[in-house]
Amino acid sequence: MIVTFPHMGNVYIGGKALMDDLGVDVVVPPLSTDYALEIGTTQSPEFICSPLKINIGNYVQSIQKGADTVLITGSCGPCRFGYYGVMEKEILMDMGYDVDFIIFEAPDGDIGELIRRMQKATNTRNIAKMAKSIWVAQGIIKEADRIERRMLHLEAVEEDKGTIKKIRKQFKNQARLAKGSKGMRELLRDINSKLDKVLIDNEQKPLKIGLIGEIYTLIEPYINLHIEEKLAALGVEVDRSLCVGEWVTEHLVYRPMGLTRDKKIRKAAQPYLDRCIGGHAWETIGYAAHYSQSGYDGIIQLLPFGCMPEIVAESILPTIQKDYKVPIMTLVLDELTGEAGYMTRLEAFVDLIQRKKERRERHEA
Numbered sequence: 001m002i003v004t005f006p007h008m009g010n011v012y013i014g015g016k017a018l019m020d021d022l023g024v025d026v027v028v029p030p031l032s033t034d035y036a037l038e039i040g041t042t043q044s045p046e047f048i049c050s051p052l053k054i055n056i057g058n059y060v061q062s063i064q065k066g067a068d069t070v071l072i073t074g075s076c077g078p079c080r081f082g083y084y085g086v087m088e089k090e091i092l093m094d095m096g097y098d099v100d101f102i103i104f105e106a107p108d109g110d111i112g113e114l115i116r117r118m119q120k121a122t123n124t125r126n127i128a129k130m131a132k133s134i135w136v137a138q139g140i141i142k143e144a145d146r147i148e149r150r151m152l153h154l155e156a157v158e159e160d161k162g163t164i165k166k167i168r169k170q171f172k173n174q175a176r177l178a179k180g181s182k183g184m185r186e187l188l189r190d191i192n193s194k195l196d197k198v199l200i201d202n203e204q205k206p207l208k209i210g211l212i213g214e215i216y217t218l219i220e221p222y223i224n225l226h227i228e229e230k231l232a233a234l235g236v237e238v239d240r241s242l243c244v245g246e247w248v249t250e251h252l253v254y255r256p257m258g259l260t261r262d263k264k265i266r267k268a269a270q271p272y273l274d275r276c277i278g279g280h281a282w283e284t285i286g287y288a289a290h291y292s293q294s295g296y297d298g299i300i301q302l303l304p305f306g307c308m309p310e311i312v313a314e315s316i317l318p319t320i321q322k323d324y325k326v327p328i329m330t331l332v333l334d335e336l337t338g339e340a341g342y343m344t345r346l347e348a349f350v351d352l353i354q355r356k357k358e359r360r361e362r363h364e365a
């Protein structure tokens with residue numbers, strides 16, 4: 001068995017460490033590119049959401065390198081993600097690739113079946129060993145997320161523009177080569193010590209923008225056209241509402257047990273949306289309210305074209321904008337999104353919130 005999995009933010013960092021530690025052969029697909037999207041776009045239904053198209057591209061590139069088993073997490077509520085695994089297997093079959101799929105979910109709440117699937121994927125019946133390795137891997141993903149958040153903060157105020165961009169590139173390239181959790185932890189330590197040495201300009205008071213929306217579009221820089229780097233280049237400090245480490249813990253540990261760690265955000269969403277309507281629409285609304293209450297200068301919602309839960313969330317956002325007077329912009333992304341038009345919208349939004357902030361400061365003075 002040679003496993004692979006689709007790219008989703010820093011999942012590959014923890015996933016590779018986990019498989020290396022357990023002695024399972026793994027192929028990490030190349031980071032998502034136009035080529036991966038092109039493969040997926042030509043083989044998938046036209047109106048399916050773009051995360052599935054890129055997944056297909058990731059799988060094909062891994063299969064060509066020898067992978068024969070795909071690992072993917074299961075449903076996150078009533079949206080298309082619930083049938084991603086089944087549909088992706090069919091698409092690969094039609095392309096002539098007969099690969100096995102292991103879907104991490106507890107069908108009808110059957111935790112025993114989820115554990116059996118995990119045992120199969122990790123090639124061990126030793127539950128304690130498996131649980132320990134998963135725990136270590138999720139810790140690595142969380143640390144990688146923490147480093148990313150740190151980079152987002154530093155990038156807006158770094159003295160030497162471009163320093164963080166270089167460190168980020170180095171981090172991504174080396175993470176694909178690091179061996180096991182030991183190698184990965186060493187890399188994380190090394191990146192942290194590089195970040196400690198970044199010089200910052202204390203005079204700068206960057207604008208603050210919260211990013212909300214569909215999780216894949218939020219955490220995959222290729223699909224969101226590197227929005228965080230673009231905003232940092234415009235002098236903006238970005239906070240991303242969802243991170244993959246929290247998502248892994250929530251979906252593989254808490255939700256199968258009927259629990260959640262999102263209580264605070266659900267409470268913030270309560271006046272506008274009080275139930276799960278699929279995807280992460282609930283979190284989108286909760287974080288929009290949370291950022292508005294926390295003094296952010298602006299909020300940007302990201303979603304792939306045709307994402308129903310986020311389209312519903314988009315229709316609620318004007319009410320939050322009216323209540324808190326915080327500008328909110330929605331960006332819809334797909335394979336046809338042009339970089340120039342996208343950049344123009346970002347620049348115009350940053351310009352708008354900058355002028356709004358200056359007006360407010362003049363008024364307060």
Ligand code: SF4
Nearest residue numbers: 049079080081279307
């Ligand atoms: S949340 Fe949206 S983009 Fe993601 S699978 Fe569901 S419908 Fe598709």
